Structure formats: structure tokens, C-alpha cells
Amino acid sequence: MSVVEVRDVRRTYPTSPPVHALLGVDLTVAAGERTAILGQSGSGKSTLLNVLGLLDEPTSGTYRLLGEDTAGYDGAARDRLRSRALGFVFQESHVLGHRTVAENVLLKLVAAAVPRSERAPLVADVLHRVGLDHRADALGRLLSGGEKQRLAVARAVVTQPRLLLADEPTGNLDDGNAATVLDLFDEQARAGVAVVVITHDPRTASWADRTVRLVDGRIEPGVEA
Ligand code: ADP
Numbered sequence: 169m170s171v172v173e174v175r176d177v178r179r180t181y182p183t184s185p186p187v188h189a190l191l192g193v194d195l196t197v198a199a200g201e202r203t204a205i206l207g208q209s210g211s212g213k214s215t216l217l218n219v220l221g222l223l224d225e226p227t228s229g230t231y232r233l234l235g236e237d238t239a240g241y242d243g244a245a246r247d248r249l250r251s252r253a254l255g256f257v258f259q260e261s262h263v264l265g266h267r268t269v270a271e272n273v274l275l276k277l278v279a280a281a282v283p284r285s286e287r288a289p290l291v292a293d294v295l296h297r298v299g300l301d302h303r304a305d306a307l308g309r310l311l312s313g314g315e316k317q318r319l320a321v322a323r324a325v326v327t328q329p330r331l332l333l334a335d336e337p338t339g340n341l342d343d344g345n346a347a348t349v350l351d352l353f354d355e356q357a358r359a360g361v362a363v364v365v366i367t368h369d370p371r372t373a374s375w376a377d378r379t380v381r382l383v384d385g386r387i388e389p390g391v392e393a
């Protein structure tokens with residue numbers, strides 16, 4: 169079973185005039201696969217990521233996540249599937265500046281309804297894996313850019329997602345921190361997580377197992393298998 173199965177997905181924004189952001193996208197992503205999505209600004213990358221992340225619904229077509237057809241899921245069912253199966257990393261990491269590093273991670277576990285007794289060991293383990301254990305008690309706003317992004321990865325993976333979605337996760341990082349973030353994504357892929365990354369960054373495109381290019385709401389033919 170594939171983690172992601174997108175079939176003929178279209179997304180039209182009902183503006184005036186309407187914007188046809190996705191025009192029939194097919195995409196399959198297997199467990200453990202690292203996919204980079206490339207494309208010019210306005211080609212539909214964020215729209216596709218929002219569909220994959222259950223933040224937006226296709227206008228038509230089907231999206232199966234972990235074998236479940238997500239059509240017709242109400243908000244609560246989407247929220248449940250999102251917090252059970254998905255992790256997100258964005259270019260501007262969503263770190264809570266007035267909370268400590270450990271609290272930032274802990275709050276993700278609270279939101280995902282992880283039982284209280286399981287939380288502390290999960291926080292300690294993930295902070296160790298991203299190399300932030302020595303910063304556990306520091307306030308989020310005091311972290312460097314690279315540390316913030318590692319914390320964002322920790323928040324995304326602590327709930328053990330099956331699909332990790334990232335929008336320009338290395339865009340603002342120097343080479344060393346970009347490599348660290350990609351190493352963390354590798355660790356996820358080796359554990360069987362499907363990793364889908366939107367990027368303009370050649371470092372990230374060459375890291376992926378395959379690249380998919382969006383052109384005007386369609387996947388460029390001949391590139392996507
Ligand atoms: P990318 O991420 O590749 O830059 P987007 O998916 O953000 O592309 O946008 C694709 C197209 O859809 C663009 O023409 C954009 O202006 C339009 N668009 C994106 N979001 C909305 C929205 N909420 N309402 C109307 N049009 C939108």
C-alpha cells in the first residue's frame with residue numbers, strides 16, 4: 169500500500185475569475201520514499217502540499233492517504249488523520265518563542281492526545297535525535313535559525329507520522345544546518361516515513377530519491393513515474 173495516492177486531482181479556487189491551481193495531478197508516494205516537488209512560483213506546489221496535508225480538499229479527483237479515501241471526511245476526521253499520520257515543516261518554523269524547547273515539543277504531544285505518561289520520554293528522545301537536548305530549557309525565541317528549524321523537525325516527527333511534508337525547509341539555512349535537516353529527514357525515510365519536500369534548493373533536490381516538477385498545475389510528463 170502506498171502512503172500517498174493522488175489520482176486526477178484538480179483544485180480550482182472559486183475567485184473571480186476562478187484560478188485553476190491543479191489541473192489533474194497524479195502522484196504516488198511509497199513508504200520510505202523521498203520526493204522533491206519543484207516548480208516555479210504559482211505552479212501549484214503549495215496547493216498540492218495543502219491537499220496532501222489535509223489542509224485543503226480537491227475540487228475533484230481522489231486522494232487516498234494510507235489507503236483511506238479522504239473524500240467526504242468531515243473536519244474532525246481530517247483533524248484526527250492529520251494528527252495521527254502527518255508531520256509538517258515550513259520555511260518559517262512555527263516555534264513558540266515564549267515556550268521552552270521541551271514545551272514546544274510537549275505541546276505537540278498534548279495536541280495529538282498522547283497519554284501523559286508517554287510524553288516525557290518521547291520529548292527527551294526526539295530532542296536528543298535533533299541535537300537539542302542541551303537546549304531543552306531555553307526559550308524558543310533564543311534559538312538560532314538552524315536550531316529553530318531542528319526544533320520544527322522535532323515537533324513534526326515526535327508524533328511518529330507516516331507522511332512528512334515540508335515547504336522550503338532548507339530555504340533559509342546555511343549548508344551545515346541544511347545538511348542536518350536533510351539528515352533528520354533521512355532518518356525518517358529509513359524508518360519508513362514518506363517524505364515530500366517542496367524546494368527551490370538544489371541541495372534538497374539532489375538529496376531526494378526523485379523529483380517531480382509542477383508546471384501550471386500539472387506534473388511535467390515523462391518525469392513522474
Ligand atoms: P506555488 O506554491 O507553486 O507558488 P500555489 O499553489 O501557491 O503555487 O498557487 C497556485 C495558483 O493558485 C497561483 O495562481 C495562486 O495565485 C493561486 N492561489 C493560491 N491560493 C489561492 C487562494 N486561496 N485563492 C485564490 N487563488 C489562490
Ligand code: MG
Pocket residue numbers: 213214215
Ligand atoms: Mg508556495
